[in-house]
Amino acid sequence: MSRIIVDPFDVVPKYYQLADIIRQKVERGEWSPSQPIPSERQLETLYNVSRTTIRQALAMLIRQGLLYHEQGKGTFVSPQKLQKGILELTSFSEDMRSRGLVPGQVILDLSTVEPPAKVAQHLELKPDVQRVLRIERIRLGDGKPIGLQVSYLALGESQTITREELENRGSLYALIQEKFHIIPSAADETLEVTVAGPREASLLQVAEGSPLLLSERTLWSQARRAIEFVSILYRGDRYRYYIRLTR
Amino acid sequence: MSRIIVDPFDVVPKYYQLADIIRQKVERGEWSPSQPIPSERQLETLYNVSRTTIRQALAMLIRQGLLYHEQGKGTFVSPQKLQKGILELTSFSEDMRSRGLVPGQVILDLSTVEPPAKVAQHLELKPDVQRVLRIERIRLGDGKPIGLQVSYLALGESQTITREELENRGSLYALIQEKFHIIPSAADETLEVTVAGPREASLLQVAEGSPLLLSERTLWSQARRAIEFVSILYRGDRYRYYIRLTR
DNA sequence: CAGTGGTCTAGACCACCGG
């Protein structure tokens, strides 16, 4: 068995390398749920890093739900059920994949528009100053309609996205991260119940008046600038929203 | 103006005291949104604590959304909009209060029962071994019905809750924390759309077939034991679910 | 360049838990 160690010359921080090592130990079953992992002082000598660094790695894994502390006893691996589905800012694509469905899309619109008042407000745009990118898509899971998504993006003057790029990548967030180095870091989301109007009914292939789940989300960059306002109308019979809350 | 300092003899950890001080500075407007707060080295001398302790306090406030770092520039106060509504495991009562409504309840049932199969599964109970506490309540906001809540609690043999206790406190989580020292620390929650049957319609005072928002939640203790499985049927016209996501 | 946060070290003392 190959010894896995922390490389002090790697550009990746030690606490991050260490967290990866521990995650692998758990995934391979070397350290089991409800069992204690080695103590922080043991980990110090095992990986030749200071306790502060150890604790930084553990804090990360605890926040992600993989481990938990018990005072005076040790650090333990979480039960299987609690290891997965960590709170994430999931894109629709990631969301579908995590449910075992193949994500897909039909792009209905991709254009630059003047933002509606509600959108301008959520994106905190100055009136009549800025135009935004509007993307409307039918979202598919295993080829069947799941939701109707309308996204408004507040990009810079010279920044834009083409239909081809969006079709090739599928995931909008992957695209803006790669192209513009914008990393989503927080979001406000509301969920409520509504019913299908004629247009939604036809696009989602449900009867008019069918119950739908409406999600509205404002997305923020690391520097706390509003990037996107997106609404998704989910078919009530094909979608269940899932979230992991941690304190 | 009174000088606020960190008391090294307090039982409250310094980083926690410091976080409170900083939170107050922001709330009082001494430090403003989008403005940098003093640098970590300045805070060291200001409050006479080490930089590690400073960073521990800042990390807490950043996780809560009050502050954010910008590399090479400083630490900043988040815009107002991002300061409130921090991700929490809110109880219904806390939830209502944060919306400016007075929480209320009508207790329909409080009894010890054999758990239904679905509940036993979510609470990970051994078959036929354990009885659980069932609480059914109509939940009110400003006196009007908002939701129908059914809660199943997996308590110890000698642990129980009386109607009086529940009526007096209102908040179940406050009660179990105080009485049994059980602190909720994580939850899995799903949200989906459904329609009112005859019983729900009558209790929530809506027409049969009205769209409802169904929340189902499993709550976990610090030691990763399942404590509660709770479902809430919200009136679609009176409730909007809100969540803050952070990475 | 000087100032910022990002990472890391090698210690220390404490409260809590089990035998």
Place this chain on the structure above:
DNA sequence: CGGTGGTCTAGACCACTGT
């Protein structure tokens, strides 16, 4: 009692930012 995590110190070097 010895072992655990919880807190805290006083340093250090780094990469990134602005001027």
